Every structure is written in C-alpha cells, then in structure tokens.
Amino acid sequence: MIPAELHIDLEALARNYRRLEAVSGRPVHPVVKADAYGLGATPVARRLLAAGARTFFVARAAEGVRLRADLGPEPDIYVLDGAVAGTERALIEADLRPVLNHGDQLRGWRGAGGGACGLQIDTGMNRLGFRPEDAPAAFDGLALVMSHLACADDPAEPMNRRQRDAFAAVAARYPDQIKSFANSGGCFLGDDYGFDAVRPGICLYGGGPEGRPDPRIAPVATLTARVLQVRDVPAGESVGYSRGWVADQPARVALFAAGYADGLLRAYSPEGQAFVGGQLRPLIGRVSMDVAAVEVTGLDVAVGDPVELFGANRPLDDAARAAGTIAYELLTSITARVPRVYSAAA
Numbered sequence: 001m002i003p004a005e006l007h008i009d010l011e012a013l014a015r016n017y018r019r020l021e022a023v024s025g026r027p028v029h030p031v032v033k034a035d036a037y038g039l040g041a042t043p044v045a046r047r048l049l050a051a052g053a054r055t056f057f058v059a060r061a062a063e064g065v066r067l068r069a070d071l072g073p074e075p076d077i078y079v080l081d082g083a084v085a086g087t088e089r090a091l092i093e094a095d096l097r098p099v100l101n102h103g104d105q106l107r108g109w110r111g112a113g114g115g116a117c118g119l120q121i122d123t124g125m126n127r128l129g130f131r132p133e134d135a136p137a138a139f140d141g142l143a144l145v146m147s148h149l150a151c152a153d154d155p156a157e158p159m160n161r162r163q164r165d166a167f168a169a170v171a172a173r174y175p176d177q178i179k180s181f182a183n184s185g186g187c188f189l190g191d192d193y194g195f196d197a198v199r200p201g202i203c204l205y206g207g208g209p210e211g212r213p214d215p216r217i218a219p220v221a222t223l224t225a226r227v228l229q230v231r232d233v234p235a236g237e238s239v240g241y242s243r244g245w246v247a248d249q250p251a252r253v254a255l256f257a258a259g260y261a262d263g264l265l266r267a268y269s270p271e272g273q274a275f276v277g278g279q280l281r282p283l284i285g286r287v288s289m290d291v292a293a294v295e296v297t298g299l300d301v302a303v304g305d306p307v308e309l310f311g312a313n314r315p316l317d318d319a320a321r322a323a324g325t326i327a328y329e330l331l332t333s334i335t336a337r338v339p340r341v342y343s344a345a346a
C-alpha cells in the first residue's frame with residue numbers, strides 16, 4: 001500500500017520566518033513544541049537556525065532534551081512548562097531554560113542550582129504564569145520575561161490591548177531582560193506588540209494569523225494520499241460505513257489510502273474536500289480508519305494518483321475549518337505512520 005505522505009517545504013518555512021521578522025521588525029524565536037506542530041522539530045529547527053534563529057521554545061522538558069541533542073550547544077532553548085518538579089536535573093544537564101510559571105517552580109529551580117531561565121507573566125489569560133502583582137523581582141540568571149495573548153487571532157478583540165498594556169507595565173520592571181509577548185497573531189497586531197522578540201508557531205508552519213488562509217503566509221505542509229481504487233457507483237447505492245453517502249445519480253468514486261491516523265478526521269464528513277485530478281472535490285461518506293472516498297465523476301483519475309488533503313491547492317486553514325477544528329490540531333493529529341518528506345520546493 002502506498003502510504004500517505006506529509007511533505008514539508010523547508011524553503012517556504014524559511015520564507016515565513018523572514019516574513020514574520022519583517023512584519024514584526026523583531027528577532028523571531030520560533031516555537032517548535034509538539035514536534036514543530038507535527039512537521040518535525042529537528043529538521044524544522046535546523047532550517048530555522050540556518051535562516052538566523054538563535055532561540056527556540058518547546059513545551060515539555062523531554063522535547064527540549066531531544067532538540068538539544070540534535071542541535072548541539074548553540075541555540076537557547078526555553079521550556080514553556082517551566083521547571084516541573086523532578087525535571088530540574090534534566091533541564092540543567094541539557095542546558096535548557098525553563099520559563100518559570102509560579103513560585104514553587106522558581107524555588108525548585110533555584111534550589112536545584114539552575115541558572116538561565118525565563119519568567120511567564122499572566123496578563124489576563126489565566127493560563128500559566130505569575131500574576132503581575134506576584135511576579136518576583138529580577139534575579140541572577142533571569143534572561144527573558146514573557147506573556148501570552150488569549151485572542152491574538154482576532155485583531156478586533158479589546159482584550160489584546162488590555163493584555164499589551166498590562167505586559168508593558170510589568171516589562172518596565174525588567175530593564176535588562178528580553179521581553180517577548182507576541183505569538184503568530186500578535187506579530188500582526190502592530191509595532192507596540194513586538195517588544196524585544198516575537199514567538200510565532202503556526203504562521204511559520206503555514207497557518208494564517210487569524211485562522212484562515214492569509215496571502216502573507218506561504219503554505220509549508222502538504223498532506224497527500226494515493227488512490228487505491230476507482231469505482232463507478234450506480235444511482236441509489238451508498239458509499240462506506242453507515243451508508244454515509246448515497247449517489248443520487250451515477251457517480252465515479254476514488255478510494256484513497258488515508259484515515260484517522262493520517263490526520264484525516266472523521267469530522268470531515270460532510271464538509272471535507274480534497275484536490276484530485278486538478279479540482280477540489282467533496283470527500284464523501286464516512287472517513288474510516290485507513291480509507292476515505294472522494295467523488296471524481298468526470299475527472300481523469302487512476303490508481304496511484306495523488307489526493308491532496310491540504311497544501312498549495314487546499315489551504316490548511318480551510319481543511320481544518322471543514323473538519324470543525326483549527327490548523328494546530330489538524331497538523332498535530334497526523335501520527336508517526338505518515339512519513340515526513342522534506343524538500344526545498346513543493
């Protein structure tokens with residue numbers, strides 16, 4: 001069976017990196033957590049290093065340990081979970097910098113003899129971090145102070161400004177530290193959201209800053225499956241489990257080799273589309289474990305032909321929306337059975 005494949009265009013990744021640098025006017029500190037949103041943290045970070053990145057963010061200590069082993073000693077790697085109790089030694093040994101989120105982490109890190117680290121300030125999202133009034137004064141080893149936007153994908157949301165102003169007030173207490181505030185969406189909110197360094201993830205990987213396709217962001221990832229069989233379905237017959245789709249007239253249907261483990265979500269029924277035979281065509285019936293169907297009546301489609309689930313011809317954000325989700329979840333739901341293939345041009 002010909003496997004589905006996730007193609008990653010490393011030149012498009014580098015273009016998005018440079019675009020985010022230009023838009024924000026700040027150094028870009030890429031977020032490569034969750035295996036760079038499923039694209040492969042090591043190849044992604046290596047390409048971004050070559051493009052000039054010197055600081056990366058991961059979520060978990062284990063992600064940082066692996067990245068450090070692969071990238072070598074040069075870049076700064078911050079761990080957003082912070083100094084989770086029990087991970088301090090691993091963080092120190094891999095020269096990772098926890099982003100400390102609360103007092104116990106701060107005490108644990110300093111008690112373990114930890115050095116360079118960051119500090120997360122919660123400016124209203126009520127996720128991780130110190131409330132501004134509880135944030136510790138600057139201390140030895142504190143290299144970066146950051147906060148995170150709750151609504152950066154919606155430029156009209158007044159909370160953005162409130163969080164920015166709250167962060168600006170706290171940032172003034174840390175004159176010698178790097179201040180970082182903007183994620184992908186934040187890079188597009190204006191110069192006063194930039195502070196010293198920006199922290200994008202999804203826009204590097206081809207998702208738009210507002211959760212829809214954006215001409216400023218190049219597609220990076222292409223998910224392609226292959227046709228296993230083409231069949232003619234007479235009017236009145238159904239396709240797939242639970243008679244999920246019924247032909248109201250004679251139809252031609254291509255069955256292709258992709259399912260849940262390939263990131264082809266069951267929720268694509270009934271809104272999903274795929275690019276096949278040069279056109280966008282509806283996914284029909286229920287997506288199953290390993291096989292899905294696309295309607296190809298009138299198209300010249302044969303066994304082995306590619307079916308693009310997202311990529312240059314089917315924007316990632318549109319595909320995510322059709323499945324009732326967002327690009328982040330779509331990318332990170334593609335399991336290890338899908339080979340990642342890297343190239344400089346799509």
Ligand SMILES: *Cc1c(COP(=O)(O)O)cnc(C)c1O
Nearest residue numbers: 031148183184185199200201202
């Ligand atoms: C995931 C994350 C980012 C990157 O967010 P995007 O929306 O993908 O740009 C930045 N900062 C923090 C704290 C995060 O958790």
